[in-house]
Amino acid sequence: xxxxxxxxxxxxxxxxxxxxxxxxxxxxxxxxxxxxxxxxxxxxxxxxxxxxxxxxxxxxxxxxxxxxxxxxxxxxxxxxxxxxxxxxxxxxxxxxxx
Numbered sequence: 001x002x003x004x005x006x007x008x009x010x011x012x013x014x015x016x017x018x019x020x021x022x023x024x025x026x027x028x029x030x031x032x033x034x035x036x037x038x039x040x041x042x043x044x045x046x047x048x049x050x051x052x053x054x055x056x057x058x059x060x061x062x063x064x065x066x067x068x069x070x071x072x073x074x075x076x077x078x079x080x081x082x083x084x085x086x087x088x089x090x091x092x093x094x095x096x097x098x
Contacts, residue, residue: 007032012078019066019077026066026077030059033079048084049091055079 007015007029018024034052041047062077087093 008036012075015078016075020072026059026062030055030079
């Protein structure tokens with residue numbers, strides 16, 4: 001597995017440490033996670049909606065904050081998934097129903 005592929009399998013803590021030390025960027029990590037999702041989703045069917053463009057836009061913003069040396073939160077730059085029971089602006093909230 002390549003380093004890019006390994007990024008997607010790290011813990012959130014490890015990802016955040018790589019971001020803080022600038023050993024990996026939020027964009028690299030998000031791209032790795034999205035690639036892993038693309039590879040596994042046809043078998044797993046784990047996602048109802050995937051906002052890849054939104055995730056990449058957020059990763060670019062997080063990366064800009066890293067480069068500006070802004071104060072970073074403990075999980076800054078780490079991609080997350082949110083169950084569709086939680087309302088998220090611009091995305092459907094289906095609460096598990098079709």
